[in-house]
Amino acid sequence: MLAIRINALDRFRRATSLHLPPDWLEPAQQVSVRASERLALSRLHTVVAIAGPTGSGKSTMFNALAGMTISPVGVRRPTTSGVYACVWGSPTDAAPVLDWVGVPPSKRFTRESPLDADDQAGLRGLVLLDLPDFDSIERDHAAEVERLLARVDLVIWVVDPQKYADQSLHEQQLPAMRTHQDVMVMALNQTDLLAADETEQVLADLRKLLVDGGLADVPALATSAVTGPAGLMELRSRLGRAVTAKRAALRRLSADLDEVVAGLADLVGPEVPAEIAPDRELIDGLAAAAGLPAITEAVAWSYRRRASAATAWPVPRTQPGPPVLAPPQQATQRAALSLAARAFAARAADQLPPPWPAAVTDAARSRLESLPAALAGAVAVTVAGHQTRTPWWWRLIGGAQWLAAGAAAVGLCWLLVGWVLRVVALPVTQPRIGLILLVGGLGLGLLLAAVSQPLIWWAARAAQSRVAADLRSVLAEVAREYLVSPAQEVRRAYTEARSALRTAAGERG
Template identity: 40%
Template sequence: MKLLRRKEGPSLDDRLTALLEAARLAEGRLPQELVAQAREVSERAGERRSLSVDHTVAALAGATGSGKSSLFNALAGRDLAAVGVTRPTTSTAQAALWDGEGAGALLTWLDVPHRHEVEAEGDLPGLVLLDLPDHDSIELTHRLEVDRLVELVDLLVWVVDPQKYADAALHERYLRPLSRHSEVMVVVLNQIDRLSATQAERCLADLRRLLEEDGLAGVPVLGASARTGKGLPELRGLLEERVSRRRSWAERLSADVSTAAARLSTAGDEAVSVGTPDGGRLTRALSEAAGVPLVVEAVAKAHTHRAVAATGWPMTRWMRKFRPDPLRRLGIGSGARGEIVGRTSVPQPSAVQKARMETAIRDVGEAAARDLPEPWAAAVRHAARSHDDDLAGALDRVVATKSAGAARRPRWWAVIGGLQWMVFAATVLGAVWLSVLFVLTYLRLPDPPLPTVVEVPWPTVLLIGGAVAGVLIALLSRIAAWAGGRRRARKVAKALREGVGEVGGRLVLGPVSEELDRYRSFTEALGVARS
């Protein structure tokens, strides 16, 4: 069944849904008592609207000696409740029903066992009038019964007397907390027959002043006397008007939603402007802690180191094996084809780097929480540090993954390496040829025909030319390797920064943004619930 829609704003159904959503979002952020109260209001609304909406439950509540039981009997036209003056006589609530057909389930839900059918007259059919125990009773069970039913009934009629209408217990315990329930509340100054007309007006004016201080300005305040019947027609007329509209139950639930939403809003009455935190400083700090500068430098050096080993003069390149490979020392790309093998050997961050990283993470949380009310600000700060234990492993995986490509060998290395072997073979051939010629000369054998290149013998050309060409190719390859190492280092540095930024976004900025989104959703839902 669709709840009644107010003249303006969202329907009560929408407000209840929003309140339930706000309570869900506030779970673990706001005090559990407030969250439970909000959920209880939603549950109570569902139960109440599933029962008879054609009946209006009005409760007469008051202190000992206020005369509410006498007023109850006067309205019912029968002596249904025992009347006492100095001590409580009502121990459990009892109900007077004007046309109570269909109200059984409602009264069972209210747990009111004593029920009296009275003659329906006027516009009262559908009224269920309760006589509650005294709210100031010396019996704890009486007070608890009042507290329970005050939260459930549709219309509250507070009965006070000239002696105790300003009682602090009444105003502080009941009226002030119900300041948003003015539309479902009536205050009756009973026993007005004991006062003169001037005294009665003065008491009524003072009672209205106290109600205004309680936040209940506009609540109907009537003077009445159960003994003489004065004021009873006005009270009965007011009850008839409320019963005929059949909206008190919805107005009560609306007031309950407003109260529960207002209590939740004590964590922040208004939505504040929140944005996505800047991750630039965080990325830099995480990069330092992950050893990115060290890895980038190692990439450049390793590229040059491996290029020299692959394209250098074959007679000297073997010496490179005695020099450590910078990337292998860090455990990066140490597989047979440069694939990722376990964790890297990048040194753990220093104390200074750790401090910078922790400061950057803390600053992200502080910046995001700056304009938020507590305890939402605390939740945001906690979110920034919620994955501290996962950061080290995630950063190491990023370094290993993004640096794996640095171990790949460019194709030109193989070409130049093959050329070097060809040049080396020419050099060796020239050396062997000259050696043969030397032996023949030493043995005084005839010299064989010797081809020349511009009068320079071919063996000499091969020996000297091969050596010079090999050295020249090695020098040019080293220059190309140095430039390629710088280029590869820049590429790896960019990939590492992006990877570290993704880690920071996933493990630091992401949880913070989720918490900020949760707060935005909370304030939006709360705004609907309070509207």
């Protein structure tokens, strides 16, 4: 389960690394590395640190639990300047864990015979550490304590009747480990110096401080490292239970994960679909920026010109060129596109907690530079595609116009020939046929021209809406490639991060 959670945390880091500031992910990275390292080491060992303010009796208690004097106890404060370790069991087996925790070889000690007494045999696997104080004038002690506390499985906090309410303990040290309550014990030491009712009073006060500090689950015991009453026995049996259960390391790492996951919780919010498509507003925005109304007008105008030319009286027929598309003004277009991208990003990031909206906006704007060229290219290709079409009915009317013109020409020739024959006094046959052909041809031409005008207007409108529809779908493609896909990548990352964090939190499914 822990390995699954660590994996999920790594998945979260991978999903978010492009979109979150690196220092936000640093705690997750540290916990992940630390957990993997600790899991790869012996789980038969339980590493327990004795920590607390200077002079509370940490070293004395360490020695009392070890049953021999390992760590010097003194009157000079602080006495202990570096960590000491006592191993119950084989020192070689414990060496890798001690290397990792960072105990120098010269400060490692072993219970000579771990089986010399019944209560000691129960502690086989225990690695007890005596830490320097965290509150003395020696500044590097605090850093050393912080480093060691990050790597141990259990912590015994030792306080004394003078210092149990110490501000830095309750405002800094303990709150930093609020998620680690089930791997901590509080020992109110030196209670041999107090009367029994005083001990009860101080202990009750200490418990209240713990509850107020959100540490209600941390047990507090009265101990004396010198006279060793019941408190020390109780501590020893707690250690024995932890060592036999061999779960302290896992519980500690799991508390580490809880803490880091809780710190990341605000980075994810509701579940949203990862897939998004270019919406109507976005395409409207691109269409306006690309000057779509003017373009479709120009296409309709050009259609009318081409249709009129194709269906007109054939004699002075000219071939009109493609429509002239005035390019939209660059700065205006850029501003319009930028605005459309922003508005789309805001819709695409709806419901996402910070900093995702900013990431979506950045992504949606990431290809903005190349968008104008892409739009212009797509528009030009689409318009050109519409330009090459010649409808069948243009040819039909055009052909009919040729016929009409031909008939009129033949009729004119007929009349001319008849007139010449008459001048030279030769007999003329059927002069009427020429007249019919001429008038009929001209009449048909005029009629065709009159009929085709409204037809052309209507067809030009139809062509205009066709090209508008085509352009909108082409714009949708461009939008997908340049704006939607990059934004979608971020949404996918969000979805992945969200599910990874749920798994890392230990939730199933």
